Amino acid sequence: MIFDVITIFPEFFCGILEHGLLKRAIGGSYVSIRLHDLRDFAEDTHRSVDDRPFGGGPGMVFKPEPLFRAVESIQAQQSGRRSRVVLLTPQGQVLNQRRVEQLSREPGLILICGRYEGVDERVAAHLATDEISIGDYVLSGGELAAAVIMEAVARLLPGVLGNQQSAISDSFAMAAASPGGGEAAGLLDFPQYTRPAEFRGWKAPEVLLSGNHQQIREWRAQQALAKTYKNRPDLIERLPKEA
Numbered sequence: 535m536i537f538d539v540i541t542i543f544p545e546f547f548c549g550i551l552e553h554g555l556l557k558r559a560i561g562g563s564y565v566s567i568r569l570h571d572l573r574d575f576a577e578d579t580h581r582s583v584d585d586r587p588f589g590g591g592p593g594m595v596f597k598p599e600p601l602f603r604a605v606e607s608i609q610a611q612q613s614g615r616r617s618r619v620v621l622l623t624p625q626g627q628v629l630n631q632r633r634v635e636q637l638s639r640e641p642g643l644i645l646i647c648g649r650y651e652g653v654d655e656r657v658a659a660h661l662a663t664d665e666i667s668i669g670d671y672v673l674s675g676g677e678l679a680a681a682v683i684m685e686a687v688a689r690l691l692p693g694v695l696g697n698q699q700s701a702i703s704d705s706f707a708m709a710a711a712s713p714g715g716g717e718a719a720g721l722l723d724f725p726q727y728t729r730p731a732e733f734r735g736w737k738a739p740e741v742l743l744s745g746n747h748q749q750i751r752e753w754r755a756q757q758a759l760a761k762t763y764k765n766r767p768d769l770i771e772r773l774p775k776e777a
Contacts (some may be wrong), residue, residue: 535691536642537567537684538608538617540601542583542649544569546677555695556681559688567684572596575603584650593651601646601657608644617642618663620683621653622676626665629683633666637683638690645683647676720773721762724754 539547547569551557559565573581577599584594609616618640627633637643646653646662658665668679688694727738741753762769 535565535638535640535687536617537565537680538570538642538644539567539647539680539684540570540572540604540608540645541647541675541677541680542572543647543675543677544571547681550681555685555689559691559694562693564691564694565684565688570604570608572600572604575600575607587651591651595651596648596653596657598654598656598661601653602661605644605646605661612642615641617644619644619646619661620664620666621646621648621658621662622667622679622683623648623653623658623665624667624672625652625658626667628670629666629668629686631686634683634686635690638687643683643687645676645680647680649675720769721758722766722769723761724758725761 541547547567551560551567556565556567560567572583576583582597583600584596587593587595605619618637620637620643622645646657666679666683668682673679727742731738731743739753741749744750759770
């Protein structure tokens with residue numbers, strides 16, 4: 535999987551790529567992450583990539599020319615199937631696990647990190663294949679969103695996680711793979727406990743120490759439902775009626 539990230543702040547990613555899962559994915563050659571400075575694709579002496587919006591209003595808008603040049607330069611180096619071009623924007627479709635799984639089956643992704651008041655609409659209409667938002671809130675730029683997508687996608691690639699079952703059984707993952715296809719499919723993950731069995735008077739549930747796997751599965755399914763009802767009741771409303 536190749537991630538090509540187009541940004542005006544390539545140095546933003548230095549720390550993110552030097553730690554944790556993405557570092558491991560890069561070190562194991564499961565992913566390649568290439569950072570492209572958008573200003574390198576500007577043609578004026580000031581390396582301008584933005585301008586005032588037509589019609590007036592505050593802020594600045596990314597111009598189309600540098601973004602088209604950047605993407606087309608990346609595509610010119612690709613052989614075979616082209617990478618999807620993802621514009622990270624608050625106006626995009628909200629990212630969920632199903633979309634992450636779809637993206638993980640791509641040979642690569644070109645991630646455009648917006649900034650300021652946004653990006654010229656011709657980029658969304660004629661260059662991007664996807665417009666994605668990571669939530670119903672606004673950030674100053676798309677760099678954090680790009681990092682979120684890279685980690686969410688990379689952890690699904692075979693070999694990146696030491697235990698791939700972990701990725702399959704996480705919150706949202708089972709629902710994305712098979713709606714209604716498991717005891718807790720479509721629900722948040724069940725609560726987890728580890729040693730010590732008692733901490734400051736709070737005890738881990740006895741059932742988890744019992745060794746009775748059937749009872750443990752039943753308890754986990756019940757707790758997943760309870761946690762989902764408490765924190766994300768909207769997910770329960772989306773469950774298949776036969777569930």
